[in-house]
Amino acid sequence: MTNKQARLDEVRQFLPEWLEQSRQEAAFGEVASYIPELSKARRDALGIHLLDLSGNSASAGDCDTTFTLQSISKVFTLILALMDNGEEAVFGRVGMEPTGDNFNSMLKLELVRPGIPFNPLINAGAITVSSMIKGSSPEEKSARILEFFRRLAGGSELQVNEAVYRSEYETGNLNRSISYFLVENGVLDGGVENVLSVYFRHCSIEATCRDLARMALVLAGDGTDPVSGEELIPRRYVQIAKTFMITCGMYNASGEFAIKAGLPAKSGVSGGILTFVPGALGIGVVGPALNAKGNSSAGVHLLERLSQRMDWSLF
CATH class of the missing domain: 3.40.710.10 (DD-peptidase/beta-lactamase superfamily)
Structure with a gap:
Protein backbone atom coordinates (compact mmCIF):
# COMPACT_ATOMS: atom_id res chain seq x y z
CA MET A 1 0.00 0.00 0.00
CA THR A 2 2.87 2.39 0.74
CA ASN A 3 4.16 1.88 -2.77
CA LYS A 4 0.73 2.69 -4.20
CA GLN A 5 0.62 5.91 -2.17
CA ALA A 6 4.06 6.90 -3.43
CA ARG A 7 2.96 6.22 -6.98
CA LEU A 8 -0.12 8.40 -6.49
CA ASP A 9 2.33 11.23 -5.87
CA GLU A 10 3.92 10.34 -9.19
CA VAL A 11 0.52 10.39 -10.89
CA ARG A 12 -0.07 13.97 -9.73
CA GLN A 13 3.02 15.12 -11.61
CA PHE A 14 1.96 14.06 -15.08
CA LEU A 15 -1.83 13.71 -14.74
CA PRO A 16 -2.82 17.23 -15.95
CA GLU A 17 -0.64 16.92 -19.05
CA TRP A 18 -1.89 13.45 -19.87
CA LEU A 19 -5.48 14.48 -19.35
CA GLU A 20 -5.15 17.31 -21.83
CA GLN A 21 -3.60 14.93 -24.35
CA SER A 22 -6.44 12.43 -23.84
CA ARG A 23 -9.02 15.22 -24.12
CA GLN A 24 -8.17 15.39 -27.82
CA GLU A 25 -9.72 11.93 -28.22
CA ALA A 26 -13.13 13.47 -27.53
CA ALA A 27 -13.10 14.82 -31.08
CA PHE A 28 -13.54 11.24 -32.31
CA GLY A 29 -16.61 10.58 -30.16
CA GLU A 30 -20.21 11.70 -29.95
CA VAL A 31 -22.34 12.68 -26.95
CA ALA A 32 -25.25 10.28 -26.38
CA SER A 33 -28.45 11.64 -27.89
CA TYR A 34 -30.93 8.75 -27.68
CA ILE A 35 -31.73 10.05 -24.20
CA PRO A 36 -32.39 13.68 -25.20
CA GLU A 37 -31.30 15.23 -21.90
CA LEU A 38 -27.83 13.65 -22.19
CA SER A 39 -27.18 15.43 -25.47
CA LYS A 40 -26.72 18.70 -23.52
CA ALA A 41 -23.37 17.55 -22.08
CA ARG A 42 -20.19 19.32 -23.15
CA ARG A 43 -18.49 17.15 -25.73
CA ASP A 44 -14.90 18.01 -24.80
CA ALA A 45 -15.32 17.68 -21.02
CA LEU A 46 -12.89 15.29 -19.31
CA GLY A 47 -12.20 14.85 -15.61
CA ILE A 48 -10.62 12.27 -13.33
CA HIS A 49 -10.33 11.74 -9.59
CA LEU A 50 -8.22 9.07 -7.86
CA LEU A 51 -8.54 8.25 -4.15
CA ASP A 52 -6.54 5.78 -2.09
CA LEU A 53 -7.48 3.91 1.08
CA SER A 54 -5.62 6.43 3.26
CA GLY A 55 -7.53 9.40 1.85
CA ASN A 56 -4.81 10.66 -0.48
CA SER A 57 -6.13 11.90 -3.81
CA ALA A 58 -5.19 13.20 -7.23
CA SER A 59 -7.47 14.91 -9.73
CA ALA A 60 -7.38 16.82 -12.99
CA GLY A 61 -9.67 18.40 -15.53
CA ASP A 62 -13.42 18.72 -15.20
CA CYS A 63 -13.71 16.53 -12.11
CA ASP A 64 -16.44 18.74 -10.59
CA THR A 65 -18.74 18.15 -13.58
CA THR A 66 -21.96 16.42 -12.56
CA PHE A 67 -23.38 13.59 -14.67
CA THR A 68 -25.82 10.75 -14.22
CA LEU A 69 -24.56 7.28 -13.38
CA GLN A 70 -26.53 5.49 -16.10
CA SER A 204 -30.53 9.04 -13.31
CA ILE A 205 -28.70 9.45 -10.00
CA GLU A 206 -26.27 12.34 -10.41
CA ALA A 207 -22.64 12.24 -9.25
CA THR A 208 -19.16 13.65 -9.79
CA CYS A 209 -15.85 11.92 -10.42
CA ARG A 210 -15.12 12.31 -6.71
CA ASP A 211 -18.31 10.43 -5.84
CA LEU A 212 -17.42 7.65 -8.28
CA ALA A 213 -13.92 7.34 -6.85
CA ARG A 214 -15.32 7.07 -3.32
CA MET A 215 -17.81 4.39 -4.36
CA ALA A 216 -15.07 2.54 -6.23
CA LEU A 217 -12.83 2.70 -3.18
CA VAL A 218 -15.32 0.58 -1.23
CA LEU A 219 -14.97 -2.07 -3.93
CA ALA A 220 -11.19 -1.70 -3.86
CA GLY A 221 -11.33 -2.41 -0.12
CA ASP A 222 -13.42 -5.58 -0.61
CA GLY A 223 -16.58 -3.90 0.63
CA THR A 224 -15.23 -2.12 3.70
CA ASP A 225 -15.66 1.62 4.13
CA PRO A 226 -12.13 3.08 4.23
CA VAL A 227 -13.04 5.73 6.82
CA SER A 228 -15.37 4.00 9.28
CA GLY A 229 -14.06 0.46 8.81
CA GLU A 230 -17.66 -0.74 8.48
CA GLU A 231 -18.42 -3.56 6.07
CA LEU A 232 -20.90 -2.04 3.61
CA ILE A 233 -20.82 -4.94 1.16
CA PRO A 234 -20.01 -8.61 1.87
CA ARG A 235 -16.69 -9.53 0.30
CA ARG A 236 -18.27 -12.31 -1.76
CA TYR A 237 -20.57 -9.85 -3.51
CA VAL A 238 -17.63 -7.57 -4.32
CA GLN A 239 -15.95 -10.59 -5.94
CA ILE A 240 -19.05 -11.18 -8.06
CA ALA A 241 -19.34 -7.52 -9.06
CA LYS A 242 -15.63 -7.30 -9.87
CA THR A 243 -15.85 -10.32 -12.16
CA PHE A 244 -18.80 -8.89 -14.06
CA MET A 245 -16.98 -5.57 -14.40
CA ILE A 246 -14.00 -7.30 -16.02
CA THR A 247 -16.07 -9.46 -18.37
CA CYS A 248 -19.03 -7.18 -19.17
CA GLY A 249 -18.46 -3.72 -17.69
CA MET A 250 -17.22 -1.91 -20.79
CA TYR A 251 -19.92 -3.20 -23.14
CA ASN A 252 -18.48 -4.93 -26.22
CA ALA A 253 -15.05 -3.45 -25.53
CA SER A 254 -14.65 -5.29 -22.20
CA GLY A 255 -12.04 -7.69 -23.54
CA GLU A 256 -10.03 -4.92 -25.14
CA PHE A 257 -10.13 -2.83 -21.96
CA ALA A 258 -9.07 -5.87 -19.91
CA ILE A 259 -6.04 -6.30 -22.18
CA LYS A 260 -5.07 -2.62 -22.36
CA ALA A 261 -5.96 -1.50 -18.82
CA GLY A 262 -6.57 -4.72 -16.89
CA LEU A 263 -8.88 -3.13 -14.31
CA PRO A 264 -12.47 -3.87 -13.24
CA ALA A 265 -14.56 -1.06 -14.71
CA LYS A 266 -18.09 0.01 -15.51
CA SER A 267 -19.02 2.71 -17.95
CA GLY A 268 -22.22 4.62 -18.62
CA VAL A 269 -23.57 6.46 -21.65
CA SER A 270 -23.28 9.79 -19.84
CA GLY A 271 -19.52 9.31 -20.25
CA GLY A 272 -18.76 8.17 -16.71
CA ILE A 273 -16.36 5.35 -15.90
CA LEU A 274 -15.92 3.82 -12.45
CA THR A 275 -12.83 1.67 -11.95
CA PHE A 276 -10.44 0.68 -9.21
CA VAL A 277 -7.10 -0.90 -8.36
CA PRO A 278 -7.97 -3.65 -5.84
CA GLY A 279 -6.50 -2.99 -2.42
CA ALA A 280 -5.31 0.46 -3.41
CA LEU A 281 -7.32 3.02 -5.39
CA GLY A 282 -10.80 4.10 -6.43
CA ILE A 283 -11.03 6.02 -9.70
CA GLY A 284 -13.82 8.08 -11.25
CA VAL A 285 -13.75 9.52 -14.77
CA VAL A 286 -16.14 11.56 -16.90
CA GLY A 287 -15.88 12.27 -20.62
CA PRO A 288 -19.27 12.57 -22.38
CA ALA A 289 -18.04 11.99 -25.95
CA LEU A 290 -18.54 8.26 -26.60
CA ASN A 291 -16.78 5.92 -29.01
CA ALA A 292 -18.56 3.39 -31.22
CA LYS A 293 -18.80 0.91 -28.32
CA GLY A 294 -20.57 3.43 -26.05
CA ASN A 295 -17.60 4.20 -23.79
CA SER A 296 -15.94 7.57 -23.16
CA SER A 297 -13.39 8.09 -25.95
CA ALA A 298 -11.12 10.32 -23.91
CA GLY A 299 -11.75 8.51 -20.61
CA VAL A 300 -10.77 5.11 -21.96
CA HIS A 301 -7.65 6.57 -23.55
CA LEU A 302 -6.59 8.18 -20.27
CA LEU A 303 -7.26 5.10 -18.13
CA GLU A 304 -5.42 2.76 -20.47
CA ARG A 305 -2.42 5.04 -20.52
CA LEU A 306 -2.44 5.45 -16.74
CA SER A 307 -2.72 1.73 -16.07
CA GLN A 308 0.08 0.87 -18.46
CA ARG A 309 2.38 3.58 -17.07
CA MET A 310 1.68 2.65 -13.44
CA ASP A 311 1.52 -1.12 -13.96
CA TRP A 312 -1.95 -1.42 -12.42
CA SER A 313 -3.25 -4.30 -14.56
CA LEU A 314 -4.54 -7.31 -12.64
CA PHE A 315 -3.12 -9.52 -15.34
Missing part, protein backbone atom coordinates in the same frame (compact mmCIF):
# COMPACT_ATOMS: atom_id res chain seq x y z
CA SER A 71 -25.18 1.92 -16.42
CA ILE A 72 -22.59 2.43 -13.68
CA SER A 73 -25.51 2.15 -11.26
CA LYS A 74 -26.07 -1.45 -12.40
CA VAL A 75 -23.03 -2.64 -10.45
CA PHE A 76 -24.46 -1.40 -7.19
CA THR A 77 -28.08 -2.40 -7.76
CA LEU A 78 -26.74 -5.90 -8.46
CA ILE A 79 -24.93 -5.83 -5.13
CA LEU A 80 -28.02 -4.57 -3.30
CA ALA A 81 -30.19 -7.26 -4.93
CA LEU A 82 -27.66 -9.89 -3.83
CA MET A 83 -27.74 -8.50 -0.29
CA ASP A 84 -31.56 -8.57 -0.38
CA ASN A 85 -32.03 -12.00 -1.96
CA GLY A 86 -28.80 -14.01 -2.08
CA GLU A 87 -26.97 -15.53 -5.05
CA GLU A 88 -29.31 -18.40 -5.78
CA ALA A 89 -32.36 -16.19 -6.18
CA VAL A 90 -30.62 -13.54 -8.29
CA PHE A 91 -28.85 -15.94 -10.61
CA GLY A 92 -31.96 -18.02 -11.00
CA ARG A 93 -33.29 -15.13 -13.06
CA VAL A 94 -30.13 -13.56 -14.52
CA GLY A 95 -27.14 -15.29 -16.10
CA MET A 96 -23.41 -14.81 -15.65
CA GLU A 97 -22.06 -14.62 -19.21
CA PRO A 98 -21.09 -11.84 -21.65
CA THR A 99 -23.45 -11.49 -24.61
CA GLY A 100 -21.33 -10.16 -27.46
CA ASP A 101 -24.36 -8.01 -28.35
CA ASN A 102 -25.25 -4.39 -27.69
CA PHE A 103 -26.26 -3.59 -24.11
CA ASN A 104 -29.86 -2.94 -25.17
CA SER A 105 -30.21 -5.90 -27.54
CA MET A 106 -33.09 -8.39 -27.23
CA LEU A 107 -31.50 -10.94 -29.58
CA LYS A 108 -30.16 -13.44 -27.06
CA LEU A 109 -33.33 -13.31 -24.99
CA GLU A 110 -35.10 -15.16 -27.78
CA LEU A 111 -32.30 -17.23 -29.32
CA VAL A 112 -30.49 -18.62 -26.28
CA ARG A 113 -32.06 -19.83 -23.03
CA PRO A 114 -35.26 -17.90 -23.82
CA GLY A 115 -36.24 -15.13 -21.47
CA ILE A 116 -33.21 -15.21 -19.17
CA PRO A 117 -30.89 -12.18 -19.49
CA PHE A 118 -27.27 -13.19 -20.02
CA ASN A 119 -25.87 -10.97 -17.27
CA PRO A 120 -26.90 -8.18 -14.87
CA LEU A 121 -25.01 -5.39 -16.66
CA ILE A 122 -27.02 -5.43 -19.89
CA ASN A 123 -30.35 -3.63 -19.84
CA ALA A 124 -32.46 -6.80 -19.67
CA GLY A 125 -30.46 -8.08 -16.72
CA ALA A 126 -30.39 -4.75 -14.91
CA ILE A 127 -34.15 -4.31 -15.31
CA THR A 128 -34.65 -7.79 -13.85
CA VAL A 129 -32.28 -6.97 -10.98
CA SER A 130 -34.19 -3.73 -10.32
CA SER A 131 -37.36 -5.76 -9.84
CA MET A 132 -35.60 -7.74 -7.09
CA ILE A 133 -34.75 -4.78 -4.85
CA LYS A 134 -36.84 -5.10 -1.70
CA GLY A 135 -39.52 -2.53 -1.00
CA SER A 136 -43.30 -2.26 -0.90
CA SER A 137 -43.46 0.32 -3.71
CA PRO A 138 -41.28 1.77 -6.48
CA GLU A 139 -40.72 4.81 -4.28
CA GLU A 140 -39.47 2.73 -1.36
CA LYS A 141 -37.18 0.70 -3.63
CA SER A 142 -35.76 3.85 -5.19
CA ALA A 143 -35.23 5.43 -1.77
CA ARG A 144 -33.33 2.33 -0.57
CA ILE A 145 -31.11 2.41 -3.66
CA LEU A 146 -30.36 6.11 -3.25
CA GLU A 147 -29.51 5.69 0.43
CA PHE A 148 -27.22 2.75 -0.36
CA PHE A 149 -25.41 4.74 -3.03
CA ARG A 150 -25.01 7.69 -0.65
CA ARG A 151 -23.40 5.44 1.99
CA LEU A 152 -20.98 4.06 -0.57
CA ALA A 153 -20.13 7.61 -1.64
CA GLY A 154 -19.13 8.50 1.93
CA GLY A 155 -22.33 10.32 2.81
CA SER A 156 -22.45 12.45 -0.33
CA GLU A 157 -25.91 13.92 -0.90
CA LEU A 158 -26.48 12.22 -4.25
CA GLN A 159 -29.78 13.09 -5.93
CA VAL A 160 -31.83 11.89 -8.88
CA ASN A 161 -31.64 14.27 -11.83
CA GLU A 162 -35.37 14.59 -12.48
CA ALA A 163 -34.93 16.04 -15.98
CA VAL A 164 -32.85 13.05 -17.06
CA TYR A 165 -35.28 10.67 -15.37
CA ARG A 166 -38.22 12.15 -17.26
CA SER A 167 -36.25 12.08 -20.50
CA GLU A 168 -35.43 8.38 -20.02
CA TYR A 169 -38.95 7.49 -18.94
CA GLU A 170 -40.57 9.26 -21.88
CA THR A 171 -38.25 7.81 -24.54
CA GLY A 172 -37.47 4.37 -23.09
CA ASN A 173 -39.61 2.31 -25.44
CA LEU A 174 -36.92 -0.25 -26.23
CA ASN A 175 -36.55 -0.92 -22.51
CA ARG A 176 -40.33 -1.32 -22.32
CA SER A 177 -40.17 -3.86 -25.14
CA ILE A 178 -37.45 -5.77 -23.29
CA SER A 179 -39.49 -5.65 -20.09
CA TYR A 180 -42.67 -6.97 -21.66
CA PHE A 181 -40.66 -9.79 -23.25
CA LEU A 182 -39.30 -10.63 -19.79
CA VAL A 183 -42.82 -10.62 -18.34
CA GLU A 184 -44.02 -12.95 -21.10
CA ASN A 185 -41.24 -15.39 -20.21
CA GLY A 186 -41.93 -15.31 -16.49
CA VAL A 187 -38.71 -13.53 -15.56
CA LEU A 188 -40.08 -10.14 -14.55
CA ASP A 189 -42.89 -9.37 -12.14
CA GLY A 190 -44.08 -6.31 -10.26
CA GLY A 191 -45.51 -4.44 -13.24
CA VAL A 192 -43.46 -3.08 -16.14
CA GLU A 193 -43.96 0.62 -15.41
CA ASN A 194 -43.22 0.16 -11.70
CA VAL A 195 -39.99 -1.71 -12.43
CA LEU A 196 -38.91 0.76 -15.11
CA SER A 197 -39.54 3.64 -12.72
CA VAL A 198 -37.00 2.10 -10.34
CA TYR A 199 -34.57 1.32 -13.17
CA PHE A 200 -34.69 4.76 -14.78
CA ARG A 201 -34.35 6.46 -11.40
CA HIS A 202 -31.16 4.68 -10.39
CA CYS A 203 -29.70 5.34 -13.85
Whole structure:
Protein backbone atom coordinates (compact mmCIF):
# COMPACT_ATOMS: atom_id res chain seq x y z
CA MET A 1 0.00 0.00 0.00
CA THR A 2 2.87 2.39 0.74
CA ASN A 3 4.16 1.88 -2.77
CA LYS A 4 0.73 2.69 -4.20
CA GLN A 5 0.62 5.91 -2.17
CA ALA A 6 4.06 6.90 -3.43
CA ARG A 7 2.96 6.22 -6.98
CA LEU A 8 -0.12 8.40 -6.49
CA ASP A 9 2.33 11.23 -5.87
CA GLU A 10 3.92 10.34 -9.19
CA VAL A 11 0.52 10.39 -10.89
CA ARG A 12 -0.07 13.97 -9.73
CA GLN A 13 3.02 15.12 -11.61
CA PHE A 14 1.96 14.06 -15.08
CA LEU A 15 -1.83 13.71 -14.74
CA PRO A 16 -2.82 17.23 -15.95
CA GLU A 17 -0.64 16.92 -19.05
CA TRP A 18 -1.89 13.45 -19.87
CA LEU A 19 -5.48 14.48 -19.35
CA GLU A 20 -5.15 17.31 -21.83
CA GLN A 21 -3.60 14.93 -24.35
CA SER A 22 -6.44 12.43 -23.84
CA ARG A 23 -9.02 15.22 -24.12
CA GLN A 24 -8.17 15.39 -27.82
CA GLU A 25 -9.72 11.93 -28.22
CA ALA A 26 -13.13 13.47 -27.53
CA ALA A 27 -13.10 14.82 -31.08
CA PHE A 28 -13.54 11.24 -32.31
CA GLY A 29 -16.61 10.58 -30.16
CA GLU A 30 -20.21 11.70 -29.95
CA VAL A 31 -22.34 12.68 -26.95
CA ALA A 32 -25.25 10.28 -26.38
CA SER A 33 -28.45 11.64 -27.89
CA TYR A 34 -30.93 8.75 -27.68
CA ILE A 35 -31.73 10.05 -24.20
CA PRO A 36 -32.39 13.68 -25.20
CA GLU A 37 -31.30 15.23 -21.90
CA LEU A 38 -27.83 13.65 -22.19
CA SER A 39 -27.18 15.43 -25.47
CA LYS A 40 -26.72 18.70 -23.52
CA ALA A 41 -23.37 17.55 -22.08
CA ARG A 42 -20.19 19.32 -23.15
CA ARG A 43 -18.49 17.15 -25.73
CA ASP A 44 -14.90 18.01 -24.80
CA ALA A 45 -15.32 17.68 -21.02
CA LEU A 46 -12.89 15.29 -19.31
CA GLY A 47 -12.20 14.85 -15.61
CA ILE A 48 -10.62 12.27 -13.33
CA HIS A 49 -10.33 11.74 -9.59
CA LEU A 50 -8.22 9.07 -7.86
CA LEU A 51 -8.54 8.25 -4.15
CA ASP A 52 -6.54 5.78 -2.09
CA LEU A 53 -7.48 3.91 1.08
CA SER A 54 -5.62 6.43 3.26
CA GLY A 55 -7.53 9.40 1.85
CA ASN A 56 -4.81 10.66 -0.48
CA SER A 57 -6.13 11.90 -3.81
CA ALA A 58 -5.19 13.20 -7.23
CA SER A 59 -7.47 14.91 -9.73
CA ALA A 60 -7.38 16.82 -12.99
CA GLY A 61 -9.67 18.40 -15.53
CA ASP A 62 -13.42 18.72 -15.20
CA CYS A 63 -13.71 16.53 -12.11
CA ASP A 64 -16.44 18.74 -10.59
CA THR A 65 -18.74 18.15 -13.58
CA THR A 66 -21.96 16.42 -12.56
CA PHE A 67 -23.38 13.59 -14.67
CA THR A 68 -25.82 10.75 -14.22
CA LEU A 69 -24.56 7.28 -13.38
CA GLN A 70 -26.53 5.49 -16.10
CA SER A 71 -25.18 1.92 -16.42
CA ILE A 72 -22.59 2.43 -13.68
CA SER A 73 -25.51 2.15 -11.26
CA LYS A 74 -26.07 -1.45 -12.40
CA VAL A 75 -23.03 -2.64 -10.45
CA PHE A 76 -24.46 -1.40 -7.19
CA THR A 77 -28.08 -2.40 -7.76
CA LEU A 78 -26.74 -5.90 -8.46
CA ILE A 79 -24.93 -5.83 -5.13
CA LEU A 80 -28.02 -4.57 -3.30
CA ALA A 81 -30.19 -7.26 -4.93
CA LEU A 82 -27.66 -9.89 -3.83
CA MET A 83 -27.74 -8.50 -0.29
CA ASP A 84 -31.56 -8.57 -0.38
CA ASN A 85 -32.03 -12.00 -1.96
CA GLY A 86 -28.80 -14.01 -2.08
CA GLU A 87 -26.97 -15.53 -5.05
CA GLU A 88 -29.31 -18.40 -5.78
CA ALA A 89 -32.36 -16.19 -6.18
CA VAL A 90 -30.62 -13.54 -8.29
CA PHE A 91 -28.85 -15.94 -10.61
CA GLY A 92 -31.96 -18.02 -11.00
CA ARG A 93 -33.29 -15.13 -13.06
CA VAL A 94 -30.13 -13.56 -14.52
CA GLY A 95 -27.14 -15.29 -16.10
CA MET A 96 -23.41 -14.81 -15.65
CA GLU A 97 -22.06 -14.62 -19.21
CA PRO A 98 -21.09 -11.84 -21.65
CA THR A 99 -23.45 -11.49 -24.61
CA GLY A 100 -21.33 -10.16 -27.46
CA ASP A 101 -24.36 -8.01 -28.35
CA ASN A 102 -25.25 -4.39 -27.69
CA PHE A 103 -26.26 -3.59 -24.11
CA ASN A 104 -29.86 -2.94 -25.17
CA SER A 105 -30.21 -5.90 -27.54
CA MET A 106 -33.09 -8.39 -27.23
CA LEU A 107 -31.50 -10.94 -29.58
CA LYS A 108 -30.16 -13.44 -27.06
CA LEU A 109 -33.33 -13.31 -24.99
CA GLU A 110 -35.10 -15.16 -27.78
CA LEU A 111 -32.30 -17.23 -29.32
CA VAL A 112 -30.49 -18.62 -26.28
CA ARG A 113 -32.06 -19.83 -23.03
CA PRO A 114 -35.26 -17.90 -23.82
CA GLY A 115 -36.24 -15.13 -21.47
CA ILE A 116 -33.21 -15.21 -19.17
CA PRO A 117 -30.89 -12.18 -19.49
CA PHE A 118 -27.27 -13.19 -20.02
CA ASN A 119 -25.87 -10.97 -17.27
CA PRO A 120 -26.90 -8.18 -14.87
CA LEU A 121 -25.01 -5.39 -16.66
CA ILE A 122 -27.02 -5.43 -19.89
CA ASN A 123 -30.35 -3.63 -19.84
CA ALA A 124 -32.46 -6.80 -19.67
CA GLY A 125 -30.46 -8.08 -16.72
CA ALA A 126 -30.39 -4.75 -14.91
CA ILE A 127 -34.15 -4.31 -15.31
CA THR A 128 -34.65 -7.79 -13.85
CA VAL A 129 -32.28 -6.97 -10.98
CA SER A 130 -34.19 -3.73 -10.32
CA SER A 131 -37.36 -5.76 -9.84
CA MET A 132 -35.60 -7.74 -7.09
CA ILE A 133 -34.75 -4.78 -4.85
CA LYS A 134 -36.84 -5.10 -1.70
CA GLY A 135 -39.52 -2.53 -1.00
CA SER A 136 -43.30 -2.26 -0.90
CA SER A 137 -43.46 0.32 -3.71
CA PRO A 138 -41.28 1.77 -6.48
CA GLU A 139 -40.72 4.81 -4.28
CA GLU A 140 -39.47 2.73 -1.36
CA LYS A 141 -37.18 0.70 -3.63
CA SER A 142 -35.76 3.85 -5.19
CA ALA A 143 -35.23 5.43 -1.77
CA ARG A 144 -33.33 2.33 -0.57
CA ILE A 145 -31.11 2.41 -3.66
CA LEU A 146 -30.36 6.11 -3.25
CA GLU A 147 -29.51 5.69 0.43
CA PHE A 148 -27.22 2.75 -0.36
CA PHE A 149 -25.41 4.74 -3.03
CA ARG A 150 -25.01 7.69 -0.65
CA ARG A 151 -23.40 5.44 1.99
CA LEU A 152 -20.98 4.06 -0.57
CA ALA A 153 -20.13 7.61 -1.64
CA GLY A 154 -19.13 8.50 1.93
CA GLY A 155 -22.33 10.32 2.81
CA SER A 156 -22.45 12.45 -0.33
CA GLU A 157 -25.91 13.92 -0.90
CA LEU A 158 -26.48 12.22 -4.25
CA GLN A 159 -29.78 13.09 -5.93
CA VAL A 160 -31.83 11.89 -8.88
CA ASN A 161 -31.64 14.27 -11.83
CA GLU A 162 -35.37 14.59 -12.48
CA ALA A 163 -34.93 16.04 -15.98
CA VAL A 164 -32.85 13.05 -17.06
CA TYR A 165 -35.28 10.67 -15.37
CA ARG A 166 -38.22 12.15 -17.26
CA SER A 167 -36.25 12.08 -20.50
CA GLU A 168 -35.43 8.38 -20.02
CA TYR A 169 -38.95 7.49 -18.94
CA GLU A 170 -40.57 9.26 -21.88
CA THR A 171 -38.25 7.81 -24.54
CA GLY A 172 -37.47 4.37 -23.09
CA ASN A 173 -39.61 2.31 -25.44
CA LEU A 174 -36.92 -0.25 -26.23
CA ASN A 175 -36.55 -0.92 -22.51
CA ARG A 176 -40.33 -1.32 -22.32
CA SER A 177 -40.17 -3.86 -25.14
CA ILE A 178 -37.45 -5.77 -23.29
CA SER A 179 -39.49 -5.65 -20.09
CA TYR A 180 -42.67 -6.97 -21.66
CA PHE A 181 -40.66 -9.79 -23.25
CA LEU A 182 -39.30 -10.63 -19.79
CA VAL A 183 -42.82 -10.62 -18.34
CA GLU A 184 -44.02 -12.95 -21.10
CA ASN A 185 -41.24 -15.39 -20.21
CA GLY A 186 -41.93 -15.31 -16.49
CA VAL A 187 -38.71 -13.53 -15.56
CA LEU A 188 -40.08 -10.14 -14.55
CA ASP A 189 -42.89 -9.37 -12.14
CA GLY A 190 -44.08 -6.31 -10.26
CA GLY A 191 -45.51 -4.44 -13.24
CA VAL A 192 -43.46 -3.08 -16.14
CA GLU A 193 -43.96 0.62 -15.41
CA ASN A 194 -43.22 0.16 -11.70
CA VAL A 195 -39.99 -1.71 -12.43
CA LEU A 196 -38.91 0.76 -15.11
CA SER A 197 -39.54 3.64 -12.72
CA VAL A 198 -37.00 2.10 -10.34
CA TYR A 199 -34.57 1.32 -13.17
CA PHE A 200 -34.69 4.76 -14.78
CA ARG A 201 -34.35 6.46 -11.40
CA HIS A 202 -31.16 4.68 -10.39
CA CYS A 203 -29.70 5.34 -13.85
CA SER A 204 -30.53 9.04 -13.31
CA ILE A 205 -28.70 9.45 -10.00
CA GLU A 206 -26.27 12.34 -10.41
CA ALA A 207 -22.64 12.24 -9.25
CA THR A 208 -19.16 13.65 -9.79
CA CYS A 209 -15.85 11.92 -10.42
CA ARG A 210 -15.12 12.31 -6.71
CA ASP A 211 -18.31 10.43 -5.84
CA LEU A 212 -17.42 7.65 -8.28
CA ALA A 213 -13.92 7.34 -6.85
CA ARG A 214 -15.32 7.07 -3.32
CA MET A 215 -17.81 4.39 -4.36
CA ALA A 216 -15.07 2.54 -6.23
CA LEU A 217 -12.83 2.70 -3.18
CA VAL A 218 -15.32 0.58 -1.23
CA LEU A 219 -14.97 -2.07 -3.93
CA ALA A 220 -11.19 -1.70 -3.86
CA GLY A 221 -11.33 -2.41 -0.12
CA ASP A 222 -13.42 -5.58 -0.61
CA GLY A 223 -16.58 -3.90 0.63
CA THR A 224 -15.23 -2.12 3.70
CA ASP A 225 -15.66 1.62 4.13
CA PRO A 226 -12.13 3.08 4.23
CA VAL A 227 -13.04 5.73 6.82
CA SER A 228 -15.37 4.00 9.28
CA GLY A 229 -14.06 0.46 8.81
CA GLU A 230 -17.66 -0.74 8.48
CA GLU A 231 -18.42 -3.56 6.07
CA LEU A 232 -20.90 -2.04 3.61
CA ILE A 233 -20.82 -4.94 1.16
CA PRO A 234 -20.01 -8.61 1.87
CA ARG A 235 -16.69 -9.53 0.30
CA ARG A 236 -18.27 -12.31 -1.76
CA TYR A 237 -20.57 -9.85 -3.51
CA VAL A 238 -17.63 -7.57 -4.32
CA GLN A 239 -15.95 -10.59 -5.94
CA ILE A 240 -19.05 -11.18 -8.06
CA ALA A 241 -19.34 -7.52 -9.06
CA LYS A 242 -15.63 -7.30 -9.87
CA THR A 243 -15.85 -10.32 -12.16
CA PHE A 244 -18.80 -8.89 -14.06
CA MET A 245 -16.98 -5.57 -14.40
CA ILE A 246 -14.00 -7.30 -16.02
CA THR A 247 -16.07 -9.46 -18.37
CA CYS A 248 -19.03 -7.18 -19.17
CA GLY A 249 -18.46 -3.72 -17.69
CA MET A 250 -17.22 -1.91 -20.79
CA TYR A 251 -19.92 -3.20 -23.14
CA ASN A 252 -18.48 -4.93 -26.22
CA ALA A 253 -15.05 -3.45 -25.53
CA SER A 254 -14.65 -5.29 -22.20
CA GLY A 255 -12.04 -7.69 -23.54
CA GLU A 256 -10.03 -4.92 -25.14
CA PHE A 257 -10.13 -2.83 -21.96
CA ALA A 258 -9.07 -5.87 -19.91
CA ILE A 259 -6.04 -6.30 -22.18
CA LYS A 260 -5.07 -2.62 -22.36
CA ALA A 261 -5.96 -1.50 -18.82
CA GLY A 262 -6.57 -4.72 -16.89
CA LEU A 263 -8.88 -3.13 -14.31
CA PRO A 264 -12.47 -3.87 -13.24
CA ALA A 265 -14.56 -1.06 -14.71
CA LYS A 266 -18.09 0.01 -15.51
CA SER A 267 -19.02 2.71 -17.95
CA GLY A 268 -22.22 4.62 -18.62
CA VAL A 269 -23.57 6.46 -21.65
CA SER A 270 -23.28 9.79 -19.84
CA GLY A 271 -19.52 9.31 -20.25
CA GLY A 272 -18.76 8.17 -16.71
CA ILE A 273 -16.36 5.35 -15.90
CA LEU A 274 -15.92 3.82 -12.45
CA THR A 275 -12.83 1.67 -11.95
CA PHE A 276 -10.44 0.68 -9.21
CA VAL A 277 -7.10 -0.90 -8.36
CA PRO A 278 -7.97 -3.65 -5.84
CA GLY A 279 -6.50 -2.99 -2.42
CA ALA A 280 -5.31 0.46 -3.41
CA LEU A 281 -7.32 3.02 -5.39
CA GLY A 282 -10.80 4.10 -6.43
CA ILE A 283 -11.03 6.02 -9.70
CA GLY A 284 -13.82 8.08 -11.25
CA VAL A 285 -13.75 9.52 -14.77
CA VAL A 286 -16.14 11.56 -16.90
CA GLY A 287 -15.88 12.27 -20.62
CA PRO A 288 -19.27 12.57 -22.38
CA ALA A 289 -18.04 11.99 -25.95
CA LEU A 290 -18.54 8.26 -26.60
CA ASN A 291 -16.78 5.92 -29.01
CA ALA A 292 -18.56 3.39 -31.22
CA LYS A 293 -18.80 0.91 -28.32
CA GLY A 294 -20.57 3.43 -26.05
CA ASN A 295 -17.60 4.20 -23.79
CA SER A 296 -15.94 7.57 -23.16
CA SER A 297 -13.39 8.09 -25.95
CA ALA A 298 -11.12 10.32 -23.91
CA GLY A 299 -11.75 8.51 -20.61
CA VAL A 300 -10.77 5.11 -21.96
CA HIS A 301 -7.65 6.57 -23.55
CA LEU A 302 -6.59 8.18 -20.27
CA LEU A 303 -7.26 5.10 -18.13
CA GLU A 304 -5.42 2.76 -20.47
CA ARG A 305 -2.42 5.04 -20.52
CA LEU A 306 -2.44 5.45 -16.74
CA SER A 307 -2.72 1.73 -16.07
CA GLN A 308 0.08 0.87 -18.46
CA ARG A 309 2.38 3.58 -17.07
CA MET A 310 1.68 2.65 -13.44
CA ASP A 311 1.52 -1.12 -13.96
CA TRP A 312 -1.95 -1.42 -12.42
CA SER A 313 -3.25 -4.30 -14.56
CA LEU A 314 -4.54 -7.31 -12.64
CA PHE A 315 -3.12 -9.52 -15.34
